[in-house]
């Protein structure tokens with residue numbers, strides 16, 4: 001029987017990513033209530049957070065109900081431990097606050113130029129160096145971007161432009177379009193890389209306009225995502241990853257090793273397996289930047305190497321991330337195994 005039903009919608013009408021962004025949870029009490037927890041005594045007093053709580057509701061929905069040790073919750077909940085100071089932890093752990101906060105163009109490594117395209121993020125991760133950055137919403141303002149383009153024109157050793165932040169996907173797609181318009185005149189730049197956590201924490205960001213922009217870029221595309229735990233992936237994240245791949249992007253994931261979140265072999269194995277199920281290859285496993293307020297997340301290098309050894313025993317080689325740390329003045333990320341220890 002042929003019925004005259006209307007064409008079915010592929011997806012239900014949903015709020016745009018900007019509305020979802022604005023609708024993020026910013027209050028600790030509301031966050032705890034949303035995951036079925038009572039108030040806990042170990043929170044930073046409101047007003048003392050400095051770096052405010054911010055987490056999209058879709059990410060909160062992936063937290064386990066009633067679990068005070070949930071690995072997603074611990075990444076975003078401002079706890080009193082952040083107020084502690086610790087030796088070796090400073091406000092400028094990677095030594096480039098001046099350049100990051102200044103013109104937003106970082107050319108530290110051969111062949112790659114990193115552009116701080118935006119200072120905003122949809123989520124505030126408690127371990128992030130960004131907690132101490134006073135930079136504004138849109139670092140790569142037009143004048144600065146012209147300066148960056150001049151730099152790219154003059155230096156033919158630059159093969160790759162990296163959009164980073166903050167989160168570059170916090171920019172409207174038309175802004176991204178403006179940023180990348182000049183790339184077509186730079187034949188030596190053959191790759192565009194995007195470092196972003198948005199497809200994980202707010203997968204709705206990967207919308208039609210964004211995919212149109214990405215597909216049309218005249219260069220090879222790499223998207224480096226940031227997920228620290230398998231539970232950060234769900235059907236919406238899978239769909240966003242599938243769209244990114246269909247647009248021609250190679251997908252990689254970087255994670256930060258975090259005490260209480262992913263510092264065991266089972267959790268890391270699950271993360272690598274789960275990201276590959278979404279078509280994302282593990283790239284880096286970072287030792288955290290030693291920023292003030294993050295010391296309670298730290299894992300020492302011996303334990304980190306043990307965890308890596310455990311991963312090697314359980315996963316195919318291509319699913320084992322590179323364990324690295326970033327140190328001021330280094331010409332690349334530094335593999336932990338090479339440390340003179």
Ligand SMILES: *Cc1c(COP(=O)(O)O)cnc(C)c1O
Nearest residue numbers: 106107108109112113114162333
């Ligand atoms: C991390 C980083 C890069 C990229 O390094 P890869 O090892 O290629 O991922 C480039 N520039 C800067 C300033 C960086 O911090």
Ligand code: SF4
Nearest residue numbers: 121124125128166197
């Ligand atoms: S830069 Fe990355 S780690 Fe830092 S707050 Fe933004 S999303 Fe989180």
